[in-house]
Amino acid sequence: MEQVASARTQGTSSSRRYRRLASKESVDDALFGRSVKSRDGDRSRQAGRDIVRGSSNQETEPPPTKKKNVPATIATVLPPHELSRIRGTTRILTDAEREAIAAKKEEDTEKLRIHARARKQHMMERAAEAATRAPKSDIEQIFDAENDAIRKRAAMLKDQAHDSVKLMKTLGARAAAFTIRDEQIKRKHAIEEVEAMQHEKLNVMMEIDRLQGLKRQEEVAEAKRLKRIRDREVLEDQIRERKLAKEAEQKAIEKEAEDMLQKIRDAQRDDERKEKEKFERATRSMEEIKRFNESAMARKAEQARLLALEEEKVVAYQRKKAEDARLREEDEARKRHEAELRCAKLRSTQEKAANEKAQLDELRAKRAVEARERAARDADVAREVKARKEAEELRISREAQAMHRQRSKVQEALQQKQEYESIIHQVDWQKKQFQDKEATDATKRASHRLALQKQIDDKQKLVKEKFVRVQLEGKALKQEYADELAKLERIRIEEVAELEEAGVNPSYLSEMKALDIAKARDR
Structure with missing residues (x-):
């Protein structure tokens, strides 16, 4: 290239x-x-x-x-x-050749980057050396002096902000606080002694006042007692007079009560005779109602038996309904009996007030009984119609459920077949994709392994260089740690000396003197 x-x-x-x-x-x-x-x-x-x-x-x-x-x-x-x-x-390049070319370019770029960093670091070091060797002007010396003063001030503030220094200042402040507290306790004891003497004098004066007050209360209580005795005698005289008046009034009331009791006995005998006649009439009415209920129950039992033979599938449901109807009828009969008794009692009460309304009340009661019986018969007919309707709806619902289950089974079988075919096709396609991917990945791994090995070797060299730098930095940190401990020890000695000069009790400074600087610093 x-x-x-x-x-x-x-x-x-x-x-x-x-x-x-x-x-x-x-x-x-x-x-x-x-x-x-x-x-x-x-x-x-x-x-x-x-x-x-x-x-x-x-x-x-x-x-x-x-x-x-x-x-x-x-x-x-x-x-x-x-x-x-x-x-x-x-x-036309293959994938392996393209990756090799890319790895080569990356390697060349990394080498150029490393070389550029090294050259930059070298130039910075040379610039720093040149700056230290160059002579400084007066203004630069003034600036350097100001910077040194600022650095010293910052170092002092940094030392004051250190946790160990803060801990030592806290211990010193606590020792000073304890010393101040001792002085305050002494002053408090002196003040408490003076207050105790004053309280003793006040207690004696208050005791004298209390005894005089008790004597005055006893005199007032004796005067009140004598007054209560005189008032009691007057009240006893008034009570005797009222008792005599009440006895005379009671005798008059007893005589009047005897007359009233005789009249009441006569009225009770008349009422008993009339009640006996009304009870006999009510008994005859109840017997007629009982015979009518028995015949109605017989008819209903026959209808229930015929309905059970015709509708065998809902026999359990009909029996339950018949039992409920029987219980309701007995309850209604009991309620009718109670109503008759109440009506009879009402008629007797009304006859006491007005005998001319007895026949009208009896007619109304009879019509009410007949109306309730008609309502009961209508309710029985409605229940029978409802039972037949529910049985028919139950049969239709069962047939519809059977058809729905059959259709659901057919649809489920078709759906399972389609899902099976789809799964088979998907598995074949995924298998082919996996094989192609494995072949491509194998080719890429084989071509990429060499480039990775080269990068690993280069990085190992960089790691070794970094390890050497870390070792040097570790030695510098250890020396800095030792210097910091010595500085904190010097500050501790100065703080103790200042507190002793200020008059703090030396026994309260023992914790500050025994403080482990290393542990406090690392905490």
């Missing part, structure tokens, strides 16, 4: 050295094999040969050559780089 590039560069530079000849066709006739026996024609031919060979453009006497027969056909002269380009474009 470099040869092709150099040939292209030489051909381009050689072609730029010459101007185009001003012939009629505005092209160099020597490139097309035209035979012109003149000096200009010889120079053109020589220039074309120089372009092809990449020679200089100085005019030299052409060596004497023998005359050759000029071919009658037209010939074309191409530079080498054009010939290479034409050959490269007309060649």
Whole structure:
């Protein structure tokens, strides 16, 4: 590739050295094999040969050559780089060759990148060395001094912001706080003693006031007791007078009650006689209703038996319905009996108030009973119609379900067959695709393995160089760690000395003195 590039560069530079000849066709006739026996024609031919060979453009006497027969056909002269380009474009490359060319280009690009980084690093190092060797002006020295002061201030602030320094300051502040707290406790004890003496005096004065108050309360209580005794005597006299009045009133009420009881006994005997007559009438009505219910139940049982013989498929359903109907009828009969009793009781009550309405009430009760019986018969007929309708709907529903199950089985069998054929076709297509892919991948892996191995070797070299740099950086970090520990120890000593000078109790500084700087720093 470099040869092709150099040939292209030489051909381009050689072609730029010459101007185009001003012939009629505005092209160099020597490139097309035209035979012109003149000096200009010889120079053109020589220039074309120089372009092809990449020679200089100085005019030299052409060596004497023998005359050759000029071919009658037209010939074309191409530079080498054009010939290479034409050959490269007309060649069909395989995938492996394309990948090899791409890997080669990537490798060349990586080498150029590494070389450029190394050259950039070298130039930066040389620029730094030149900057350190160059003499500094007064302004630069002033700026350097200011920068040194700023750096020292920043270093001091950084040390103050360190966690270990903050911990030591916290311990110092706590020791100072403990010392201040001790002084405050002493002052508090003195103040509490003074307050205790004052409280004792106040307690004695309050006790004297309390005893005097108790004495005054006892005097007031005695006066109230004597007043209550006088009031009680007056109340006892009033109670005796009222008791005598109530006894006289009670005797009058008892006499009046005896008269009322005699009248009530007479009224009760009349009521008992009338109730006995009404009960006999109600008993006869209940017997008639019971006979009617028994005949109705017999008819319904016969109808249920006939319906069970005709509709054998729903016999369980009909039995359940008949049982429910029987229970409802008994419940209705019980309710009718209770209603009759209530009606009889109501009639008796009404007869007590107005005997002329007894016949009308009895007629209304009878019509109500007949209306309830008609409603019961209509309900029985409606239930029988509903039972037949439900049986017919049940039969139609079962037939429809059987037809639906049969159609579903046929459709499911067809669908399973189609799915099976589709799965077989899909499996064959996937198998073919997998085989083609495996063959293509094998070819790519074989061609790509060499390029990967080359990249791995280069990366291993870079890893080794990086390992050496990391080792050097590790040594520098260890030294920096040791310097930092020494600086923190010096700060700890200075802080302890300042606190002792400030008057802090030395017993509270023991934790700060025993602090492990390394553990506090790594925490």
